[in-house]
Amino acid sequence: MEQPVVRYSRAEYIETETGNKVSRKSVICGSQNIILSGKTIIQTDCVIRGDLRRAGPSQAVVIAIGRYCLLGQRSIIRPPHKTYKGVFSYYPMKIGDHVMIGERSIVEAANIGSYVEIGRNCIIGRFAMIKDGCRIEDNTVIAPGTVVPSFSVYAGNPGRLVGELPECTQELYEARSKDAYQKFVPV
Template sequence: MELGELLYNKSEYIETASGNKVSRQSVLCGSQNIVLNGKTIIMNDCIIRGDLANVRVGRHCVVKSRSVIRPPFKKFSKGVAFFPLHIGDHVFIEEDCVVNAAQIGSYVHVGKNCVIGRRCVLKDCCKILDNTVLPPETVVPPFTVFSGCPGNVDVNMSISTSLKLFSITKVMHKTSVCDLATKYYKRRINKLLLVGVVFVF
């Protein structure tokens, strides 16, 4: 997973006191039940269903566009009950995912267009490849890669992957929103100045 430059408009994001950056185009239902522990990025068109049960997201997490985070449920004879969803630190969820897990550990990468079935448990340092569908109550062990429909173990993951996720999520937060755009335009202006372009205002 390589991190390219992502340019944002700062006016489209809300930044909290703890450093979370939440898109104004995202939908947080039951926001009083949603806890973002700090420096987490929620991108446009994401939906977090805090109205169903508590959702707790760790530090330095990234939820990309059009993903849905929904607490898991269980059917009983008297009805349906929803349970809290806990997400660890340095978790990267790509675009177009539906996450209905009970727990996601730290240093986890969920690929594009994945479906994480209800009450799944993703342990620390694991990876879900693009277009994977995990059946309900699947347990993904640490240092494994799951793929396919239904999802199964693909390969074992190296320990260095957790370090990569750690660095990517931290760098992405530090250089998000207007920072990347500012750096881009500064580089462009410097290049133009070097070749002797004169600006007339």
């Protein structure tokens, strides 16, 4: 499926040396604790909480986002947290390459693999793990701690397996994410 051309105001986005395009209207907290690998688009009103982290130098990077990712408008990315033996802590989050996160989705997963599509209005619970090559349908709630296996389609509240994807999914999602990046052009 070919992506439509999306035009944006050059003044509204910051483009980094590695090709990341970040909306000036997004909220990036603790940017020193966030790694963007390159050619990622962070759209308007996104919130990325890199300031929520464990104390100490060993936990410096809280959120790592791969190449060719697209974070939809008003999506929220924050690291998972838990209380263990009376101590409240945040844990690192890793998002792979070629991941598309839909508008108004909230992600608190421990790990999202590469070649993943998360629909609009989804909630990905704390410490969930989404393996490579998955699709999460619109309005899906993935319960905390859920492991979504590779090449699966989840939908519903709570999210359940509703289908499987072919092994060519990786090539399709890679082509789609690169196409979306190339068609995200300044006016």
